[in-house]
Amino acid sequence: MPLFNAWLHPKKAEEIIEIDPASVAVPTVPPLASGEKITIAERLNRSRLVGITIGLLGMLYIALYALDGGSLNLNTVNFAFLFLGILLFASPSHYLAALAEGIRIVSGIVVQYPFYAGIMGILVSSGLVVSFANIFVDISSAQTLPIWSFISGGIINLLAPSGGGQWAVQGPVMVQAAAELGASQAATALAVQIGDQWSTWFSRSGSSRYWPFPA
Numbered sequence: 596m597p598l599f600n601a602w603l604h605p606k607k608a609e610e611i612i613e614i615d616p617a618s619v620a621v622p623t624v625p626p627l628a629s630g631e632k633i634t635i636a637e638r639l640n641r642s643r644l645v646g647i648t649i650g651l652l653g654m655l656y657i658a659l660y661a662l663d664g665g666s667l668n669l670n671t672v673n674f675a676f677l678f679l680g681i682l683l684f685a686s687p688s689h690y691l692a693a694l695a696e697g698i699r700i701v702s703g704i705v706v707q708y709p710f711y712a713g714i715m716g717i718l719v720s721s722g723l724v725v726s727f728a729n730i731f732v733d734i735s736s737a738q739t740l741p742i743w744s745f746i747s748g749g750i751i752n753l754l755a756p757s758g759g760g761q762w763a764v765q766g767p768v769m770v771q772a773a774a775e776l777g778a779s780q781a782a783t784a785l786a787v788q789i790g791d792q793w794s795t796w797f798s799r800s801g802s803s804r805y806w807p808f809p810a
Contacts (some may be wrong), residue, residue, distance in 0.1 A: 597705075601606065602737070603614075603751060608667045616642070629753075636782075637688075637743055639687070640686070640687045640688040640691075641686050641687075641688045642686060642687075643685040643686045645687060646682070646684065646685045646686045646687050646690065646750050647682060647685055647784060648683055648686075648687075649678065649681050649682075650678050650679065650680075650681040650682025650683070651682060652678075653674065653675075653677070653678025653679070653681065653682070654673075654675075654679065654682060655677060657674065657675050659672065672710070673709070677705070677706075677709055680693075680694075681809060690706075691706065694706065708757075711755075711757040711760065712760075714754065715755055715757060715760040715764070717760075718754060718755050718764065721766055723754070724754070724761070725764065725765075725768055726748065726752055727750070728765050728768040728769065729763040729768065730747075731743040731744070731746065731747040732768065732769070732772040734761055735772065735776065735778075736776060736778075737776045737777045737778040739780040740769075740772060740773055740776055740780065740783055741779065741785075741786040742786070744769050744783045744784075744787045744790065745786040745787070745789055745790040746788035746790060747763065747765070747769075747787070747790065747792050748761070748786065748787035748788070748789070748790025748791045748794075749788075749790035749791065750792035750794070751791075752790065752791040752794045753767055753794055757786060758788070758791050758792075758795075761787075762787065762788070762791075765787060766784065766787065768785065769783050769784070769787055770783065782787060
């Protein structure tokens with residue numbers, strides 16, 4: 596790749612036109628207008644207490660992990676940098692704005708997916724997702740299972756924001772229930788997917804304006 600990039604680079608200095616950094620908008624946390632109502636999500640994103648607490652919890656885990664004889668590897672390095680960044684920037688909103696400036700294309704992935712994995716780990720290990728899905732299965736019939744699958748998929752998505760991870764846990768429960776009740780497996784699976792997408796849209800329709808990607 597370095598050789599390929601060098602080959603693409605103009606050979607004549609007069610053909611090189613550098614971009615003016617001042618012409619590029621730098622992502623920042625937008626100030627609140629006077630009298631503007633602030634949502635709970637934005638209030639949490641701007642809270643220094645939330646950011647510092649999350650950062651300190653991450654640092655506490657690293658300390659306990661090291662004292663327990665844990666080894667230094669790629670996961671621990673990434674974990675330490677992520678939570679140290681949150682701690683030093685204090686509020687999540689300032690951290691997201693800085694990431695959007697430095698690694699704009701992948702900033703959402705860098706922040707979201709580690710938390711997605713952690714949430715899924717808790718839900719899977721505790722059995723909460725399966726138990727919650729079984730509640731809707733118990734009150735369903737062959738005709739109503741797709742409806743309840745849609746509702747349960749939307750609610751579980753608020754706890755497990757990863758669609759693929761959610762289906763890996765909830766999917767087998769709903770498919771088995773459809774087979775036992777004689778319901779349409781295709782309709783049941785599609786209902787879970789639509790419920791997941793519906794609550795994703797609903798929860799992000801009022802998302803923060805400074806998030807790296809549009810809702």
